[in-house]
Amino acid sequence: MQVDDLATSGSKQVTARAANLVACRSCGTLAPMGQTACRRCHAALSSREPDSLSRVWAWLTAGVILYIPANIYPMLLTKTLGSQEESTIVGGAIELVHYGAYFVAFIVLFASVAIPVAKFFAIGLLAWSVQRGSRLSGHRRMQLYEITEFIGRWSMIDVFVVAILTALVQLGFLASINPGPAAVCFALSVVFTMLSAQSFDPRLIWDSIEESDRRAER
Amino acid sequence: MTNTTTLPDDLDKLIACPSCDLLQQRVIPAPGKFSRCPRCHSMLISNKRNVIDNTLASAVSTAILMCAAVFFPFISLKGAGLTRDASVMDAIGAFTSGFMAPLTLAVAAFIVIIPVLRATALFYALAPLRFGRRPAKHAAKSFRLAMALKPWSMAEIFVVGVVVALVKVVDLADVSLGPSFWAFAALVLIVVFENSTLCKWTIWRLLAPNK
Numbered sequence: 494m495q496v497d498d499l500a501t502s503g504s505k506q507v508t509a510r511a512a513n514l515v516a517c518r519s520c521g522t523l524a525p526m527g528q529t530a531c532r533r534c535h536a537a538l539s540s541r542e543p544d545s546l547s548r549v550w551a552w553l554t555a556g557v558i559l560y561i562p563a564n565i566y567p568m569l570l571t572k573t574l575g576s577q578e579e580s581t582i583v584g585g586a587i588e589l590v591h592y593g594a595y596f597v598a599f600i601v602l603f604a605s606v607a608i609p610v611a612k613f614f615a616i617g618l619l620a621w622s623v624q625r626g627s628r629l630s631g632h633r634r635m636q637l638y639e640i641t642e643f644i645g646r647w648s649m650i651d652v653f654v655v656a657i658l659t660a661l662v663q664l665g666f667l668a669s670i671n672p673g674p675a676a677v678c679f680a681l682s683v684v685f686t687m688l689s690a691q692s693f694d695p696r697l698i699w700d701s702i703e704e705s706d707r708r709a710e711r
Numbered sequence: 712m713t714n715t716t717t718l719p720d721d722l723d724k725l726i727a728c729p730s731c732d733l734l735q736q737r738v739i740p741a742p743g744k745f746s747r748c749p750r751c752h753s754m755l756i757s758n759k760r761n762v763i764d765n766t767l768a769s770a771v772s773t774a775i776l777m778c779a780a781v782f783f784p785f786i787s788l789k790g791a792g793l794t795r796d797a798s799v800m801d802a803i804g805a806f807t808s809g810f811m812a813p814l815t816l817a818v819a820a821f822i823v824i825i826p827v828l829r830a831t832a833l834f835y836a837l838a839p840l841r842f843g844r845r846p847a848k849h850a851a852k853s854f855r856l857a858m859a860l861k862p863w864s865m866a867e868i869f870v871v872g873v874v875v876a877l878v879k880v881v882d883l884a885d886v887s888l889g890p891s892f893w894a895f896a897a898l899v900l901i902v903v904f905e906n907s908t909l910c911k912w913t914i915w916r917l918l919a920p921n922k
């Protein structure tokens with residue numbers, strides 16, 4: 494296919510893959526299918542990320558599994574006058590409500606509970622919809638993908654809060670605060686979920702839509 | 712479909728959407744404008760003025776602000792006749808015992824090491840272009856590194872963490888924000904600025920024009 498043919502191909506949408514081309518995901522340069530490295534930025538080329546979905550599911554599973562101990566075990570261990578208090582992620586947020594800091598409690602709950610859980614479902618739904626088809630439009634799924642990519646990192650807030658509080662304690666201020674095992678689990682859960690989202694190749698969404706359109710035409 | 716010889720020159724007249732692979736004519740948008748993919752609405756090319764200047768400016772100011780952010784205190788506490796300051800170094804050192812040690816490294820990486828590494832890589836890749844020289848030897852590699860590290864650079868998230876921590880301890884001591892907090896807050900603005908100005912597609916074509 495010549496370049497000029499494509500320009501005049503009108504309403505028919507052609508993907509780079511269908512035209513026997515590979516687009517570099519790093520710099521956008523097009524190469525003939527089969528070329529392994531981009532001539533402009535030297536990144537590895539692949540028409541579709543290899544094993545995208547299995548990597549998505551693997552990282553997602555790891556993220557979900559670690560999210561469980563992250564919520565069961567304490568995030569903070571506070572010792573005051575001989576008594577030890579343990580607070581979990583949700584417990585810490587409830588404490589904030591007791592201080593009257595509703596907005597901050599909301600931020601913590603949003604970043605540590607709402608975002609991770611929503612992200613698990615969003616990534617799962619995206620991968621599922623590619624494999625099994627979905628009534629969700631491509632645009633909806635694309636929006637879901639973009640939001641997921643953008644917002645996932647913000648879950649790290651609570652890990653930083655624990656680090657900061659512990660630092661203040663080491664300066665001899667607060668009675669005694671130590672990070673609990675949940676801090677590690679939670680940090681890993683966030684990292685794994687980010688890796689899961691990054692493994693997802695959004696081009697698969699549109700491939701699956703093309704595929705189902707083709708089946709409908711038949 | 713016949714696959715005749717397509718020369719690189721020919722291929723550069725086309726662009727494939729990075730998000731949906733749709734092949735289309737490459738149209739460089741008017742200065743200050745950006746183009747979107749007609750099928751999935753992802754951004755294709757953003758034709759901002761002074762991309763290199765702006766990206767370099769954000770890299771340099773990230774490096775400078777980070778120095779201030781790391782060594783000045785971000786929180787000061789007053790209580791029981793004592794005044795203590797906590798710097799980012801203290802926060803990083805918080806998880807030093809036992810199985811928490813890897814977390815120390817991760818926190819250090821997310822809030823200091825990766826942002827600085829990114830700034831350095833961007834500077835190394837783009838500074839020669841700014842001064843009309845040929846790109847450095849590993850310019851392509853370091854620009855790709857800078858792009859790959861982007862989601863892992865979390866200085867702006869740390870700022871929100873400081874605010875939350877502040878609220879948690881406000882009852883126990885008299886707390887105030889130190890200069891480093893404001894350096895981090897400025898870093899947030901730089902992140903926003905960089906996101907709005909940096910177009911990978913444009914920069915790659917400036918870095919390696921004749922490929």
Ligand SMILES: [Zn+2]
Nearest residue numbers: 728731748751
């Ligand atoms: Zn597209």
